[in-house]
Amino acid sequence: MAIGSLRGLMGEACRAGSVPKDKVEFVVEHYLAGELRGRGAHGIAKFCFEAQFFPQREGCPQIVRENGALSVIDARREIGPISAAYAVEVAVGKAAGFGAGIVGMINTQRYGILAQWSERIAEHGYLGIVMNTSRAEATIHGGRTPVLGVNPLSFAIPTLNEHFVADMSTTLAPMGVLWEARRTGGPLPHGCFVDDRGNPTADADAATSAVVFGEHRGFALSLLVQILTGSLFAFPMGAEVDSTWSTGYTFLALDPSFGGQVAGFPERNTQLVDAMRSAVTRDGAAVRLPGQVSRERADRALATGTVELDDTVYRRLQARAAGDFACD
Template identity: 60%
Template sequence: MNVDIDHVRALMVEACRRSAVPAESVDLVVDHYLLGETQGKYSHGVAKFCFESQFFGERQGSPRTVRERGVLAIVDAQREIGPVSADHAVRIAADRARELGAGIVGMINTQRYGILSPWAEHLARAGFLGIVMNTSRADSTVEGARTPFLGVNPISYAVPTTGEPLVVDMSTTKSPMGVLWEARRGAAQLPAESFVDLDGDFTVDPHLAESAMVFGGHKGFAVSLLIQIMTGSLFGFPMGPGVESTWTTGYTFIAIDPSFGGELDDFPNNNARLVEVMEGVGTRDSQPFRIPGRRSRAHVRKVTALGKLDIPDSVYRRLRARAAGDFVSD
């Protein structure tokens, strides 16, 4: 159904009020999930807000740094709401990068957020190379295996250019787990060859699916494994089957200041020249070469101009329930 963006936002704000989100954090939380929706990342937009809002009241306090040495810092988020704790970690990473050339922040004991790209882009707009990643429970596996042993391990990175930052935001599974959750709620089929059952066979039945499939065969597995380590053992956080809950899930935020390596104005300029090269890449179908982040930005512009969101009836019902103070119905 088509719903005015302002109306959706008002319902989200009311849901935050009902769940005792601090007034100074409401806009940050609502805008984060609305951005995911307007980018077309529906599994990480309003539906994700409806799911995560049931935990907002579990926050215990503001994030605090519990250990730091050199470029590294570890943050105990104290079960803070995901977008709020991520904003905190990004700022710490940026501060350390300004002082030391790099900031590498590991965070644990936090609620989840939606898309990763806003945090990486925040760092890029400050002139840094920004990298953001997190793990999850062991919900993914590799082709040929039957046992899930990795988190879904998404990653986003961004660099400044002379225009908009160049931004990548991707899961290391073929489809995010949010797709599975929504398919179970709506009795929809899953994307082909994206999830496997208990025997390791591909399935499109959301009720038979047990694991998300890592992309790219053995090479994709290697990328996911690196993220697992960088969100886990690097900071002494649990990994794989050791991640037992939201509160033991690791998050990593990295800011790198190129000026410490001698690069000043040339960093965004060189990145912009690379983007120009990509813009000139020929394709077999004569369509423009797909540059990371541009499709999402175009979707935001289109939706914003229309002033409406196309939201499934079931998600809209859940959102209205949250705004009425019902954080249980699904």
Template identity: 30%
Template structure:
């Protein structure tokens, strides 16, 4: 077996910037998007990282995404804001939204920002992490195109609208959770389909609404299954209300696929809730209280055969540290996708 391909984060980021700029993105937009995608891969979430770069650029070529668009303000208040992303890069709309929310929360303690008319913004957790790295609690959601059935229905009804949070700590890195509200992210089903593999039971249903492990007809037929049945369904509805409904835009049942309908504007919306824990005071400082809480979780009695208890996001931070030290480990499908994207734009990949 050949050794895994590892590429330094900085080299991957410069490659992605070069591709985006060659396709027509302003340099600052390109750096925002590239940094987000590379960090996603560094955390080991390859389904939402650089593998999708080619898809974003293809959507731009076909008119469904404007690489040069910059978000503008529609409604602005002391603790709230509605932005219009103008079909721009989702990462640009996402990072603008969380930055505005952090700035407002520094004054008001709590802030709500909604970004409408956006596109697929990658891993939701990194926007929540941006708030945590500013010392604040971040809660993030986005609606997406319909890929999930709901109890009692047949076919795709709602998106598996992702929900994420991040909490700053002290000695520990921020606590993070980023979940799709289906049993698993849709891109993982697509990856299994492309690899000719089956998926675990409980991930998808077929065209008749029956459980299946065969993804070969997905997404033309079948649908994802909600996480924990009615619980995932209920949370997906909440995310739709906080995004599409608040933005006066489409809800997930009305959104065209960013990946499979590249010529169509995506129209998704994102929500960012940021809380500054300083405003509530308390002693010891918030970060220390979070550390003490995590220490108690880690010290809980172990189940038979278990070696340790991890808090949310701890495994991903270990991958991140390894990637910073030794380079991002790129699976074959990600490396192949980058070679193809670079070839189309005349940009060489940063490895042999």
């Protein structure tokens, strides 16, 4: 599928969904970036799903509480990429003054990949960390009861070259994989979801929970993300998260100069990344670094000007471009 054609259809969908004219390109490029990086569940498929909420925006995001380095934002149901960009701006501003920006946001539409927002923070020379929760849709290894959100996490580290970025869910697969499987009738990846009895299932209709990665170590990390996107800002957690609007988001910008690293932060990070790049597996191959595959996929897609897209997703995109936000 030609990338230019997809951009055109996504732009038409944004205009049909009353996205502000000066933000159409920004919203399109955000979701398209997820598709180009091979993150289909966070790319055009998610754009098609989130487009139904575009007309529900109530206004520009605003800070409702702040104290020193901390701010809490009511996004006023703003479109996800737009509200995220505002939260990044607030976090970076706080970091410039206090050495850290700790921003919680709620009442927003969802965005796609997290990496773009941690990268934006890193562009200012800061360590960027971005995360959010979701409905209670995840259970621990061997469990059957969903108790945590999928709780994705991204961080970006400034280097002398392109920023080093990691972006992951704390479950073996994101919920977007399940949603798409239900729409298309396709199978789920092995071992990533369980049914209501806790048994692994590849049947999208039978699946009730995503499985947290790394057994209890992953459970502990997911729990930390839950706290940082929940009770830290008095946001809902677990079963209290009952909609898009009660989902909590967190953006952290950390200035190394306030921690004693007055100069040389990117240089030291570059040395570490270079050392990791020189590491090899027991077979002699280079160790794959976080974000490497996504970046290579995006480079190939941009070089060819095309990207593979499922036919059902393409039909949904055509419907959105025609102003139909109900069909699925």
